[in-house]
Amino acid sequence: MTTIVLIAKEPLPGKAKTRLAPAVSLEQAAELAAAAIDDTLRALEHVPATRRILLFDGERMPQRAARYDVIPQVGGTLDERLGAIFDEVDGPMLLIGMDTPQVTAEHLAPAFVDWPEHTDAWFGPAVDGGFWALGMRAPRGDLIRGIPMSQANTGELQLARLTRAGLTVGMLPELTDVDTIDAAREVAADAPHTLFARRLCGFDHMVEVAA
Numbered sequence: 001m002t003t004i005v006l007i008a009k010e011p012l013p014g015k016a017k018t019r020l021a022p023a024v025s026l027e028q029a030a031e032l033a034a035a036a037i038d039d040t041l042r043a044l045e046h047v048p049a050t051r052r053i054l055l056f057d058g059e060r061m062p063q064r065a066a067r068y069d070v071i072p073q074v075g076g077t078l079d080e081r082l083g084a085i086f087d088e089v090d091g092p093m094l095l096i097g098m099d100t101p102q103v104t105a106e107h108l109a110p111a112f113v114d115w116p117e118h119t120d121a122w123f124g125p126a127v128d129g130g131f132w133a134l135g136m137r138a139p140r141g142d143l144i145r146g147i148p149m150s151q152a153n154t155g156e157l158q159l160a161r162l163t164r165a166g167l168t169v170g171m172l173p174e175l176t177d178v179d180t181i182d183a184a185r186e187v188a189a190d191a192p193h194t195l196f197a198r199r200l201c202g203f204d205h206m207v208e209v210a211a
Contacts, residue, residue, distance in 0.1 A: 001050035002112050003093040010058020023181035028203050035196040037062050039101035046105035048112050078149040083141030094135030099177040102191035111135050121162050124172035131155045132175050
């Protein structure tokens with residue numbers, strides 16, 4: 001059975017989704033980040049995980065995370081923070097981020113409902129060249145540390161690291177990360193039912209009215 005790990009940070013103005021500005025204010029960007037966390041946690045409610053972990057940077061926990069074991073993120077770069085949790089968890093685990101509010105339980109099902117015996121790892125590529133999900137049957141932090149994050153080839157490098165280690169990797173669907181306003185609008189259009197989409201639509205409407 002599989003542990004699900006959600007890595008997130010407290011959605012504070014000026015610290016969350018700042019690349020969405022100036023199309024939205026820093027306060028609105030933080031609200032969108034909070035909505036993305038809520039949508040992700042809502043989707044994970046339908047995932048049959050045996051353990052749920054929130055790998056969190058902040059103080060105020062999301063309300064939907066009441067069933068989660070909260071583990072503070074360690075210091076250091078993102079690859080070091082990811083590596084630390086992959087060293088800490090025993091048994092199969094899948095980690096996702098807070099940047100894909102359109103995610104559904106169906107996107108994650110292969111790692112929970114039908115993880116094949118011959119699959120050692122799962123990889124969810126992102127459209128921008130990164131990755132939105134990463135799982136391992138036998139978690140190893142050393143397979144993540146040293147990978148440069150937030151680059152156009154981050155996903156390529158991470159996938160190559162897994163395969164060079166001899167792991168058979170199963171692929172999850174490619175999703176768009178919400179990093180820019182164009183990506184945010186694309187995700188909102190694809191998943192209009194989400195809280196993220198409704199909030200973004202409201203902000204865009206405010207801009208149109210003001211114009």
